[in-house]
Amino acid sequence: MNQQKRNPVIVSVQALQRMPYYLQLLKEHKQAGDIVISAKTIATELRLNDVQVRKDLAAVSSIKGKPNTGFEIQDLIDNMEDYLGYNNVMDAVLIGAGSLGKALISYKGFENYGLNIVAAFDNEVGTTGDVINGCRIRPVSEMEEFCKRLRIHIGIITVPAQSAQAACDNLLASGILAIWNFAPVHLNAPENVLVQNENMAASLAMLSRKLKEMTR
Amino acid sequence: MNQQKRNPVIVSVQALQRMPYYLQLLKEHKQAGDIVISAKTIATELRLNDVQVRKDLAAVSSIKGKPNTGFEIQDLIDNMEDYLGYNNVMDAVLIGAGSLGKALISYKGFENYGLNIVAAFDNEVGTTGDVINGCRIRPVSEMEEFCKRLRIHIGIITVPAQSAQAACDNLLASGILAIWNFAPVHLNAPENVLVQNENMAASLAMLSRKLKEMTR
DNA sequence: TAGATTGTTAATCGATTAACAATC
DNA sequence: TAGATTGTTAATCGATTAACAATC
Numbered sequence: 001m002n003q004q005k006r007n008p009v010i011v012s013v014q015a016l017q018r019m020p021y022y023l024q025l026l027k028e029h030k031q032a033g034d035i036v037i038s039a040k041t042i043a044t045e046l047r048l049n050d051v052q053v054r055k056d057l058a059a060v061s062s063i064k065g066k067p068n069t070g071f072e073i074q075d076l077i078d079n080m081e082d083y084l085g086y087n088n089v090m091d092a093v094l095i096g097a098g099s100l101g102k103a104l105i106s107y108k109g110f111e112n113y114g115l116n117i118v119a120a121f122d123n124e125v126g127t128t129g130d131v132i133n134g135c136r137i138r139p140v141s142e143m144e145e146f147c148k149r150l151r152i153h154i155g156i157i158t159v160p161a162q163s164a165q166a167a168c169d170n171l172l173a174s175g176i177l178a179i180w181n182f183a184p185v186h187l188n189a190p191e192n193v194l195v196q197n198e199n200m201a202a203s204l205a206m207l208s209r210k211l212k213e214m215t216r
Numbered sequence: 217m218n219q220q221k222r223n224p225v226i227v228s229v230q231a232l233q234r235m236p237y238y239l240q241l242l243k244e245h246k247q248a249g250d251i252v253i254s255a256k257t258i259a260t261e262l263r264l265n266d267v268q269v270r271k272d273l274a275a276v277s278s279i280k281g282k283p284n285t286g287f288e289i290q291d292l293i294d295n296m297e298d299y300l301g302y303n304n305v306m307d308a309v310l311i312g313a314g315s316l317g318k319a320l321i322s323y324k325g326f327e328n329y330g331l332n333i334v335a336a337f338d339n340e341v342g343t344t345g346d347v348i349n350g351c352r353i354r355p356v357s358e359m360e361e362f363c364k365r366l367r368i369h370i371g372i373i374t375v376p377a378q379s380a381q382a383a384c385d386n387l388l389a390s391g392i393l394a395i396w397n398f399a400p401v402h403l404n405a406p407e408n409v410l411v412q413n414e415n416m417a418a419s420l421a422m423l424s425r426k427l428k429e430m431t432r
Numbered sequence: 433t434a435g436a437t438t439g440t441t442a443a444t445c446g447a448t449t450a451a452c453a454a455t456c
Numbered sequence: 457t458a459g460a461t462t463g464t465t466a467a468t469c470g471a472t473t474a475a476c477a478a479t480c
Contacts, residue, residue: 039461046402177426198416202233207394254437284437
């Protein structure tokens with residue numbers, strides 16, 4: 001039912017990054033019993049500009065706000081969850097079952113975002129065969145066949161920086177279309193494959209810089 | 217020795233996010249035996265613009281490149297590690313020892329970035345008292361005293377979205393100056409406290425959007 | 433020297449914000 | 457109706473890129 005109007009609006013990365021915060025805020029207001037909400041209210045609570053909020057909402061949903069009233073919260077939630085893909089499950093494999101890899105496998109929160117890690121791959125003999133959180137760790141040699149057979153399109157890279165490009169190449173050979181990369185490395189991949197970098201190193205640098213500044 | 221010139225250049229968030237990738241690339245070239253590197257080379261390998269690379273390098277290090285030659289790799293590495301704070305250890309506490317919290321505690325890679333999680337706090341009776349990766353899980357009631365006594369300035373939030381603001385308030389009361397927030401929530405905190413959001417939900421949305429686009 | 437590369441100043445591009453008419 | 461809020465068009469702001477003189 002959200003398919004009525006397919007809006008080809010291009011959403012900027014910045015805008016997309018704001019979406020989860022909108023969604024969370026909307027859910028809180030719904031919880032509190034609110035039915036409608038104005039862009040102004042959202043903007044104030046998230047410390048954003050209200051025009052920006054309106055533009056963002058317009059970009060991802062076909063819902064129109066009513067002047068003098070605002071937006072229907074439930075409609076916005078439905079549209080946004082749909083847009084963010086929280087409703088349809090994405091199966092993924094993970095490569096690199098070191099401490100970070102194991103950590104991500106054991107994290108149960110991804111299912112809320114529609115991500116399901118179905119298998120992990122590693123070459124460490126000690127870890128292969130283990131099952132964490134219902135997810136089996138297998139040798140990397142089995143990855144290509146596995147991904148192709150189950151038509152997996154998402155790969156998560158949690159190997160050390162030095163091996164990240166090799167892991168990437170393996171995933172590409174396995175037919176993966178999108179990569180979630182936790183290694184602080186630029187990966188070379190074809191244009192049509194999405195590489196989404198999770199830049200924890202940068203986050204930590206931000207914290208470090210702040211502390212340095214405070215204690216100067 | 218890097219203190220000769222304190223450059224008050226304001227580095228944009230975007231620039232800071234590129235730093236870890238520069239650093240990794242520099243280390244790889246050093247490993248390969250290179251002594252100098254040009255901005256052009258860096259730019260090509262990371263798919264960036266070379267002027268941008270030069271500006272970024274100038275912003276975080278006092279090193280000048282030599283025309284016709286480039287930059288001394290080792291000098292750049294030293295300056296960048298210094299700038300990113302990888303050399304000095306930051307002690308941190310974590311609040312919320314659920315699956316994500318435990319995952320982060322058990323991850324051994326943060327020490328490379330200078331982060332040391334010294335304690336975790338949770339109210340779940342079942343988990344308090346546990347020790348993971350040398351890190352003890354304690355009741356939240358002990359947090360304020362603990363942080364003040366050990367002068368901890370960094371707090372990591374890994375509680376569910378609904379409890380994130382309460383966790384934030386707890387951390388603020390404990391004298392924390394910088395917060396690394398894994399909950400997809402905007403936190404209200406004083407201006408002088410840094411809130412660094414780790415936006416995994418947004419990353420996943422990016423992947424989801426890509427897949428939707430491919431299979432359309 | 434000639435060519436490559438640097439660092440800086442100016443132009444471009446895109447995101448954010450301000451201004452304002454339309455509407456409930 | 458008057459006031460609040462919407463959506464859009466124009467202005468502003470900041471980051472990226474292009475142009476170019478300086479230098480090894």
